[in-house]
Amino acid sequence: MSMKTMKDLLIEQLHELYAAEQHSLKVLPELSRVAQAKELSRAFGTQIGQTEQHITRLKDIFKELGVEPRSNETEGMKGELNDCVRLATMSNAEPHVRDAALIGAMQHVKHDEIAGYGCAKAWASVIGSPHIASELEATLHEEHETDAALTKLAATINQEALAPAGT
Numbered sequence: 001m002s003m004k005t006m007k008d009l010l011i012e013q014l015h016e017l018y019a020a021e022q023h024s025l026k027v028l029p030e031l032s033r034v035a036q037a038k039e040l041s042r043a044f045g046t047q048i049g050q051t052e053q054h055i056t057r058l059k060d061i062f063k064e065l066g067v068e069p070r071s072n073e074t075e076g077m078k079g080e081l082n083d084c085v086r087l088a089t090m091s092n093a094e095p096h097v098r099d100a101a102l103i104g105a106m107q108h109v110k111h112d113e114i115a116g117y118g119c120a121k122a123w124a125s126v127i128g129s130p131h132i133a134s135e136l137e138a139t140l141h142e143e144h145e146t147d148a149a150l151t152k153l154a155a156t157i158n159q160e161a162l163a164p165a166g167t
Contacts, residue, residue, distance in 0.1 A: 005127075006127050007127050010065075010120055010123040010124055010127060010129075011065060011067055012072065013119055013123065014058060014061060014062065014065075014067075014120060015069065015070050015071065015072035016072045016074050016116060017054075017116050017117065017120065018055070018058045018062075018069050018071055019071035019072050019074070019077070020077045020081075020116070021051050021058065022071055023071075023077065023081045024051050024081060024109065025048065025051050025055070027081050028045075028047050028048045028051060029044075029048065030085060030088050031044040031088055031102055031106070033088075034088045034098070035099055035102060036095035036096055036098065037096070037099050037153070037156075037157055037160070039153055039156075040102070040103065040153055040157060043146075043149055043150065044106075047146060050142055050146065053142075054139050054142070057138070060135070061132050061135055061136070064129075064131070064132060065129075065132070076112065077109070077112055080108045080109045083108070084105045084106060084109065087101045087102055094161070096157060096160040096161040096163070097161045099157045099160075099161070100154065100157050100158050100161040103150050103153060103154045110143055110146055110150065111147065114140065114143045114144060114147065117139050117140040117143060118140055121136035121137050121140055124136055
């Protein structure tokens with residue numbers, strides 16, 4: 001796709017966000033399954049439903065723009081999500097330490113999504129698409145909330161990870 005207009009740039013960003021949400025949907029069940037802390041497992045489970053909602057919202061935006069959604073996965077986001085999987089499958093990790101690592105890795109993903117949705121919202125506003133900007137703002141707000149919830153969980157989980165294994 002050529003990027004000759006701000007609308008082209010917006011659409012390209014939306015394809016990348018769509019790919020990230022699709023990939024997240026594949027990774028989150030595994031993270032929920034391996035999380036030691038019940039609160040973290042529930043948080044990852046909640047993110048599954050939220051991610052499905054984000055995908056639906058993006059599909060609606062693509063429809064409004066008259067564009068078919070496609071997954072333009074970036075190497076950065078793919079790497080961040082693969083890091084989550086790698087951490088989740090580390091069998092020799094102390095469970096609380098792994099939980100702390102999973103939170104950190106997922107926060108990298110969230111921060112990337114926050115940046116992407118923030119740019120997309122700004123570009124939707126610039127091209128005169130207030131409804132699309134509003135929809136992207138809703139997702140941006142949810143991504144900020146998820147990041148804040150992970151930060152709150154980290155406060156407890158990081159302390160638990162300090163305890164020696166087996167105590």
